[in-house]
Amino acid sequence: MTAEPGACAVAHGETEEEPPGRTLVAVFASPVSRYLLAYAADTGYRTVLFEPDLARTAEGCDLRTALPELDAGTDVVVTDHHRPELGEVLRAALAGAPRWIGVLGNPRHPGPHVAALTALGVPAADIARVHRPVGLNIGSRTPPEIAIATLAGLLADRNDRPGGFDFP
Template identity: 60%
Template structure:
């Protein structure tokens, strides 16, 4: 037996110990897009149950493991992370309102943090309180300079892992 077995994480990484069993977790990606496809694929490897919410049947990703048209059908609970993968859709306000009203652990929206969030006006127009709107994380993911859908998905999932483990992300230990 080698010395790395004394460090639990190292022992798991080397295959000398089983990975800890996490509580069940779900990742809900709202809106089919190249990024949501990457996000859902990578999340499976991280132990998430994955669900794509796509209200437009013409935009459904045939590769998504589970696709539903409403958040109600996604099965939100306290272990669910919700990521909105397109902020240019007309359904944005209603779906975010429903996510905020449901039981979720985390809700985030892609977008440039230098501009007002595209979700703010639609949510206010729907009567959602500012305190609830503030629960929507934006930007999502770690700041690693992501440019491609795959990189954005990796940064997003890394940020969710850091948040679940109460860590800052990045190279701060």
């Protein structure tokens, strides 16, 4: 396998390469969002935490209590699928123009976002834009592992590589 031009030099710190400009919006403060935002910042993402409940906020991040503008350079990851405002937040995200939207959750269980969005009258085609499961299938179980799997999938997609989100 041949390396891309300059990849070795970048890996050895001999030169710097800027990753494509992207924003990662982690939705809801959670143990996973804390790791996801930290790791994403290290890989060149501009990171934002959207948390409407100030009692659940985290320190040390760009915190928003209103969903920021979601453009074609934005990836959105919902890190807590048990929150009652899940459907409303996803409907608002779908109304924007984010590049990618995903909801964390066990792939062996139905995604609660489908029922929540259906109840709000969101068309099936829009609901299908929400990815679930999220991340690469590496058997992750802990918050740091889930964040790594999620970010690895986003990086593969960002770099147009077949990292994949499929779970057989």
